[in-house]
Amino acid sequence: MIRIGFRLALAYRSNILITCVTLVAQVFLLRMIWTSVYGARPAAGLPLEALLAYLTLANLQAFATHTIVVSTAHHRIRVGTVFFDLARPVGYLRQLASFQVGNTLGGLCLLAPVVPVVLLVGSITAPADGPGYLLTLVLGYVIAVELALLISLAGFWMTETSAVALFHRLVSQFFAGTMVPLTYFPGFLGVLAEALPFKYLGYVPAAVYVGQISDVSGAVAIAVAWVVGLAGLLVLTWSRARRRVVIQGG
Amino acid sequence: MIRVDGLTKVFRRPRTFSGPLGTLRTLVTRQYEEKSAVAGVTFEVGEGEVIGYLGPNGAGKSTTIKILTGILTPTSGTVEVNGLVPWRDRSANARNVGVVFGQRSQLWWDLPLIESLRLVGSLYDVPAARFATSLKKLRDLLGLDDFLDTPVRQLSLGQRMRGDLAAAVLYEPPLLYLDEPTVGLDVLAKEAVREFIVETNRTGRTTVVLTTHDLADVEALCRRIILIDHGRVLFDGAIDALVDQPRRLVVLLESGPGQVRGVSRDADGRYVFDIHDDLPGLIASIAAEHTIRDLSIEEPDLESVIKGIYAR
Numbered sequence: 001m002i003r004i005g006f007r008l009a010l011a012y013r014s015n016i017l018i019t020c021v022t023l024v025a026q027v028f029l030l031r032m033i034w035t036s037v038y039g040a041r042p043a044a045g046l047p048l049e050a051l052l053a054y055l056t057l058a059n060l061q062a063f064a065t066h067t068i069v070v071s072t073a074h075h076r077i078r079v080g081t082v083f084f085d086l087a088r089p090v091g092y093l094r095q096l097a098s099f100q101v102g103n104t105l106g107g108l109c110l111l112a113p114v115v116p117v118v119l120l121v122g123s124i125t126a127p128a129d130g131p132g133y134l135l136t137l138v139l140g141y142v143i144a145v146e147l148a149l150l151i152s153l154a155g156f157w158m159t160e161t162s163a164v165a166l167f168h169r170l171v172s173q174f175f176a177g178t179m180v181p182l183t184y185f186p187g188f189l190g191v192l193a194e195a196l197p198f199k200y201l202g203y204v205p206a207a208v209y210v211g212q213i214s215d216v217s218g219a220v221a222i223a224v225a226w227v228v229g230l231a232g233l234l235v236l237t238w239s240r241a242r243r244r245v246v247i248q249g250g
Numbered sequence: 251m252i253r254v255d256g257l258t259k260v261f262r263r264p265r266t267f268s269g270p271l272g273t274l275r276t277l278v279t280r281q282y283e284e285k286s287a288v289a290g291v292t293f294e295v296g297e298g299e300v301i302g303y304l305g306p307n308g309a310g311k312s313t314t315i316k317i318l319t320g321i322l323t324p325t326s327g328t329v330e331v332n333g334l335v336p337w338r339d340r341s342a343n344a345r346n347v348g349v350v351f352g353q354r355s356q357l358w359w360d361l362p363l364i365e366s367l368r369l370v371g372s373l374y375d376v377p378a379a380r381f382a383t384s385l386k387k388l389r390d391l392l393g394l395d396d397f398l399d400t401p402v403r404q405l406s407l408g409q410r411m412r413g414d415l416a417a418a419v420l421y422e423p424p425l426l427y428l429d430e431p432t433v434g435l436d437v438l439a440k441e442a443v444r445e446f447i448v449e450t451n452r453t454g455r456t457t458v459v460l461t462t463h464d465l466a467d468v469e470a471l472c473r474r475i476i477l478i479d480h481g482r483v484l485f486d487g488a489i490d491a492l493v494d495q496p497r498r499l500v501v502l503l504e505s506g507p508g509q510v511r512g513v514s515r516d517a518d519g520r521y522v523f524d525i526h527d528d529l530p531g532l533i534a535s536i537a538a539e540h541t542i543r544d545l546s547i548e549e550p551d552l553e554s555v556i557k558g559i560y561a562r
Contacts, residue, residue, distance in 0.1 A: 011360045084356040086321045088373050089344040
């Protein structure tokens with residue numbers, strides 16, 4: 001299943017090219033806009049260079065950890081090929097997770113060539129805490145996959161899930177801080193962002209990298225708690241979902 | 251190999267409403283409709299048998315197969331497949347069965363065929379050596395070599411079906427469920443699929459449960475059929491017994507009375523006689539009293555027999 005996910009990520013050459021171009025363009029555009037904003041009125045908080053490095057990293061991470069398992073799972077439920085997934089001796093969740101991990105690995109391979117370009121455009125320097133960054137990044141990725149699997153299971157209750165998938169995508173991107181760093185979120189929005197698990201997908205690793213978070217122990221402890229809690233929720237949800245199985249189309 | 255006793259499956263879904271605000275009412279309703287897909291099915295299949303599991307669309311065939319694979323849990327009844335209860339020992343049961351659906355494919359659309367076969371090998375823990383010999387055999391038997399490295403989306407339907415058959419038997423399951431494996435195929439491709447089923451059954455003693463609407467499949471492959479409709483078994487037995495009926499003489503007369511030689515005129519104005527031995531004598535005796543406009547002789551065939559059973 002890992003292999004399938006990997007091969008699918010690399011199946012279409014035009015797709016690979018466009019993804020790379022999009023990533024470089026997005027980082028470049030963010031740089032232009034924020035430089036202009038800061039040029040007009042120096043903002044409080046992060047210095048410009050740190051902000052640019054943060055945004056570049058957060059977006060690079062978002063591309064690298066982007067999950068496609070939700071749309072794949074929903075498509076297979078819609079057309080009924082989920083039958084075969086359920087008929088396998090290997091558990092459904094394990095198949096989905098392997099598929100996503102393989103797909104991410106494939107995605108990393110195609111992103112690899114543009115990473116130097118992005119780092120250059122985003123003027124990224126060496127990480128403030130390399131091991132801490134990797135640790136929080138991996139934990140964030142596990143949380144991202146768990147959340148995606150949870151949304152995938154929604155398909156067993158709802159036939160049409162594109163709205164839920166869109167909601168999940170927007171919320172996770174916004175609260176991960178890929179567009180605006182969480183430090184700039186006002187009042188209750190900041191509290192909410194702080195409480196939700198999405199910040200581990202973007203903000204936390206990037207902030208560790210640029211040195212805004214210097215002690216990672218607290219963040220790691222809470223991230224691990226999320227990983228365990230979401231795993232429990234997944235098992236529970238799946239045991240309920242499989243009782244609802246109805247294969248569509250005869 | 252398979253033992254099914256008193257199997258029922260009732261689906262429960264929210265009632266849908268039509269008319270103004272219908273969608274909204276459907277969304278909030280607490281009323282449910284119950285639909286019984288399988289209503290007390292009992293049968294047994296022995297090891298190495300090839301049985302035709304037949305019935306009109308919506309008869310409950312696919313639901314039965316989904317229960318036999320352990321994906322659906324029945325509402326009541328007992329099922330044993332190769333000594334296992336499918337939905338309780340789902341994983342162990344999965345290793346015992348291969349499934350082909352003519353209407354949907356287990357192959358990955360965007361990837362070369364070989365990738366899907368490799369996936370099946372790894373999901374079913376087929377050791378590398380056994381995978382290689384199994385694949386070699388299937389390449390010869392199904393002629394996979396021409397398109398093993400072609401993305402599935404570029405395969406013809408016949409090629410795709412051969413790929414699906416290969417994926418279903420790659421781990422050599424003792425039991426195969428084939429749901430319309432010849433649907434949409436041309437004559438030659440159908441023939442290839444049938445030959446493959448015969449070969450698999452012969453060499454591996456593989457038990458086959460075949461669902462199809464093409465009775466030529468049944469005549470070529472099965473000695474026994476189970477007919478179901480509305481979730482119930484209508485017939486279970488040998489095909490030979492089913493078609494072992496007298497030939498019939500169908501006569502149209504210029505002007506016919508209500509009855510001729512004890513046979514009533516049917517709705518189409520035809521008189522249908524069972525032919526026992528003396529066909530010329532039967533025709534002569536009718537012709538002596540009436541003017542025959544047309545006559546024909548009907549051989550008993552599976553299709554008309556099955557139609558007759560459904561119509562009951």
